[in-house]
Amino acid sequence: MSFDEAWQAVTDVEGWMTEGQGRALYQAGAACPAEGRIVEIGSFRGRSTIVLGLSAAPGVEIVAVDPHAGNDRGPREFDGFEQEASDDHARFTANLVTAGVSDRVTHVRQFSDRAHKMVGGEIDLLYIDGAHRYRSARADIRDWGARVRPGGRMLIHDSFSSIGVTLAILRELLLSKRFRYVARSRSLAIYEVSPDHSRGSNAARQLAQLPWFAKNVGLKVLLSLGLGKLLAKLGRPTPEWPY
Numbered sequence: 001m002s003f004d005e006a007w008q009a010v011t012d013v014e015g016w017m018t019e020g021q022g023r024a025l026y027q028a029g030a031a032c033p034a035e036g037r038i039v040e041i042g043s044f045r046g047r048s049t050i051v052l053g054l055s056a057a058p059g060v061e062i063v064a065v066d067p068h069a070g071n072d073r074g075p076r077e078f079d080g081f082e083q084e085a086s087d088d089h090a091r092f093t094a095n096l097v098t099a100g101v102s103d104r105v106t107h108v109r110q111f112s113d114r115a116h117k118m119v120g121g122e123i124d125l126l127y128i129d130g131a132h133r134y135r136s137a138r139a140d141i142r143d144w145g146a147r148v149r150p151g152g153r154m155l156i157h158d159s160f161s162s163i164g165v166t167l168a169i170l171r172e173l174l175l176s177k178r179f180r181y182v183a184r185s186r187s188l189a190i191y192e193v194s195p196d197h198s199r200g201s202n203a204a205r206q207l208a209q210l211p212w213f214a215k216n217v218g219l220k221v222l223l224s225l226g227l228g229k230l231l232a233k234l235g236r237p238t239p240e241w242p243y
Contacts, residue, residue: 003027006054009099014091015047016243021157021188022051028125028153028190029055036124037061039147041112041140042157045088046095048127053101062101065108065115065130068092112140122149129157138168145172145179150193154179159189160213161242174203181206187216187243216242 003026007019017025029052032038038056043049043066052062068089089109096102108115112130126148128140141156148154158165173179173191180194180202189209219242 001054006051009054010047010050013047013050013095014045017047018186020185024185024188024190025051025155026055028155032056032060032124034059037121038125039119039123040064040127041144042066042130043092045091049105050099050101053104062105063108063119064105065112067109067111123147124149124152126154132158132162132164134164134167137165138171141168141172148193152193154191156189158187158243159184160209161187161216166213174206175199
């Protein structure tokens, strides 16, 4: 299936993933070797899960880790609620069935720090879009990232956008001996396990993203203070929440 067909399949699936980010995720999934393993941390209602399911070769194992606990659902949604948890899980399951990938995906309904024992072996592609708070994001990058095989890739959503995720990246990856920064599509950062890279150059390329991060933080502050409502009253378009 082509990317355009895969993207069409998720048009009506709620989530925070741009077309450019979807393309990067699709390409990473398509490059996963036969009999490889893809692990997704944070699925919400299945937008990214479906892209992975439609991109990967038939023999690739796909594991989606998401507790569907109602918390960390999206921008400024941190607390868990029973009704939202139930709705997210039901929509996730239904969306995978509609897209025809439900038989390809193993859903581990657990918080990511408790899911390690339920997912065996090395990982070829790791996609992290879980809790955005610093400790949780750092644990996902550190602990799940340690399981990515040499030559494998780790994609992190809300990089240089979320404060918690960005701080976790700077702590774990800025001077990493294993992970090389490859590129980003807006807030989707792409890393590769490449032990032979230059740590200085790698750090410089990541630090070069910080002005964009500062711009995102400033926009979030303004939107939180009511910029969107003010622009709406003036008949101006409201900037989208940066992701």
